Amino acid sequence: RKEVEQDPGPFNVPEGATVAFNCTYSNSASQSFFWYRQDCRKEPKLLMSVYSSGNEDGRFTAQLNRASQYISLLIRDSKLSDSATYLCVVNHPARQLTFGSGTQLTVLP
Amino acid sequence: EPEVTQTPSHQVTQMGQEVILRCVPISNHLYFYWYRQILGQKVEFLVSFYNNEISEKSEIFDDQFSVERPDGSNFTLKIRSTKLEDSAMYFCASRLTGGEYGYTFGSGTRLTVV
Numbered sequence: 001r002k003e004v005e006q007d008p009g010p011f012n013v014p015e016g017a018t019v020a021f022n023c024t025y026s027n028s029a030s031q032s033f034f035w036y037r038q039d040c041r042k043e044p045k046l047l048m049s050v051y052s053s054g055n056e057d058g059r060f061t062a063q064l065n066r067a068s069q070y071i072s073l074l075i076r077d078s079k080l081s082d083s084a085t086y087l088c089v090v091n092h093p094a095r096q097l098t099f100g101s102g103t104q105l106t107v108l109p
Numbered sequence: 110e111p112e113v114t115q116t117p118s119h120q121v122t123q124m125g126q127e128v129i130l131r132c133v134p135i136s137n138h139l140y141f142y143w144y145r146q147i148l149g150q151k152v153e154f155l156v157s158f159y160n161n162e163i164s165e166k167s168e169i170f171d172d173q174f175s176v177e178r179p180d181g182s183n184f185t186l187k188i189r190s191t192k193l194e195d196s197a198m199y200f201c202a203s204r205l206t207g208g209e210y211g212y213t214f215g216s217g218t219r220l221t222v223v
Binding site for chain 1: 167
């Protein structure tokens, strides 16, 4: 089983749409959770940390379900500039960041 | 906004040669990392460095690889006797402290082994 698993997509959505990405992780001892975005051939950039209580940053909402080992990201009112690959990332205390393979999003005009 | 700086942005080297990839982490950060991403694949952990020593390394980080922080600012990754399969994007990252904080990544060095 992959350590961090994501639907690779691609997701092609019109501007203004709401889109949701899901992620599961296998290591129950994982402690920190993040969503990063990566533009083509660029470095990963931190989008937001994910907390058990759920958290929101503008149009972005992240949720964590530790019991199910499941993480989600919701993007509302999507913009053309949201087009990127979204990486689910997990940090186990004894190990370093483990990346999912990413979900590709294209927002269409 | 503070940045992690990597040089060069692109390095082409012949198989069997040694390369040194350079990184300047954010000045007050304490933990330093190298990750790599082979084209079309996911980002993979190579090594972490704290308090002037390696704190963890992956199975990828074998004797071919070494890291150094020679002068308190630069953080280097040396790859000896490069192979074709070492071609990848190499990202340096740093963080201040605490696993709950995200890492800051440099813009990467694209290594092409020919």
